[in-house]
Amino acid sequence: MTTVKLQDVDVMIEQKKILHGISFEVGAGEFIGLIGPNGSGKSTLLKTIASLQPIASGKIHINGKEVHDYKPKQLAKVISYVPQDTTLDFDFTVEEIVKMGRHVHGSRFSLNDTEGVVQIEQAMRYTGIIQLRNRSMLSLSGGQRQLVFIAKALAQETPIILLDEPISALDIRFQLQVLVMLKALSKSGKTVVVVLHDLNLASRFCTKLLLLNEGRTLGFGTTANVLRADYVNSTYKVNAIVRKDDLTEAVSVTALSPDDKQ
Ligand SMILES: Nc1ncnc2c1ncn2[C@@H]1O[C@H](COP(=O)(O)OP(=O)(O)OP(=O)(O)O)[C@@H](O)[C@H]1O
Numbered sequence: 242m243t244t245v246k247l248q249d250v251d252v253m254i255e256q257k258k259i260l261h262g263i264s265f266e267v268g269a270g271e272f273i274g275l276i277g278p279n280g281s282g283k284s285t286l287l288k289t290i291a292s293l294q295p296i297a298s299g300k301i302h303i304n305g306k307e308v309h310d311y312k313p314k315q316l317a318k319v320i321s322y323v324p325q326d327t328t329l330d331f332d333f334t335v336e337e338i339v340k341m342g343r344h345v346h347g348s349r350f351s352l353n354d355t356e357g358v359v360q361i362e363q364a365m366r367y368t369g370i371i372q373l374r375n376r377s378m379l380s381l382s383g384g385q386r387q388l389v390f391i392a393k394a395l396a397q398e399t400p401i402i403l404l405d406e407p408i409s410a411l412d413i414r415f416q417l418q419v420l421v422m423l424k425a426l427s428k429s430g431k432t433v434v435v436v437l438h439d440l441n442l443a444s445r446f447c448t449k450l451l452l453l454n455e456g457r458t459l460g461f462g463t464t465a466n467v468l469r470a471d472y473v474n475s476t477y478k479v480n481a482i483v484r485k486d487d488l489t490e491a492v493s494v495t496a497l498s499p500d501d502k503q
Pocket residue numbers: 254255259277278279280281282283284285286
């Protein structure tokens with residue numbers, strides 16, 4: 242079943258066209274990686290799907306219904322969004338932030354609903370932050386804050402999860418842990434769309450990739466079809482070798498420096 246569908250979507254920011262004619266469909270159980278160079282429009286595209294960024298033209302359907310036809314609270318029951326920037330201006334504890342994911346289910350700061358308590362607890366355990374539950378968000382490292390916002394999205398229990406560079410501040414153990422968790426969520430039937438810079442991890446974990454170049458889709462499909470040397474080299478302006486990794490059997494991309502042996 243198609244859960245997210247974009248048809249010829251244009252986005253303008255300050256009179257400049259940032260996204261040009263973006264069209265693609267994602268189904269339940271898919272794990273889509275949005276990739277592309279800095280400034281290519283990945284975050285804008287994710288915000289657009291989350292309805293946080295207005296569109297200039299085109300159509301977006303979420304679960305078969307036009308995104309404009311959703312009330313904000315209805316949409317928050319369907320889509321959770323983990324932003325790239327997890328800094329906060331106000332102080333909250335870790336648990337308070339995760340609980341905010343339950344607002345949409347009507348349990349604002351109250352733990353009267355047992356389901357909410359269970360979901361909050363599970364989300365904190367799943368992301369490995371349970372021991373931080375009473376810590377102030379302002380005292381956490383960037384990676385710990387990322388895990389808290391992922392936990393908040395999990396507590397929200399939506400069928401569609403959008404995450405903007407959720408592993409950018411994480412060490413290799415937590416990078417793997419988060420990607421394995423997102424993969425498991427997609428396998429359980431959720432739609433996961435994630436902005437990733439690490440092409441090798443994107444290749445290993447995502448079912449499909451969407452490669453953006455200057456606000457346009459250069460490729461959308463299986464990792465092997467999108468991570469082609471010609472696409473990678475022309476978009477990222479590098480000299481990359483694309484091959485199959487012997488160990489993971491995923492497509493692997495190595496950008497060569499002038500000093501590398503070839
Ligand atoms: N609020 C804004 N005002 C002006 N320009 C913006 C705004 N938001 C995004 N842009 C511009 O839109 C383009 C796409 O930005 P976006 O953040 O979507 O790219 P990205 O692919 O996510 O980049 P990165 O990998 O660096 O995070 C950039 O040129 C950026 O400067």
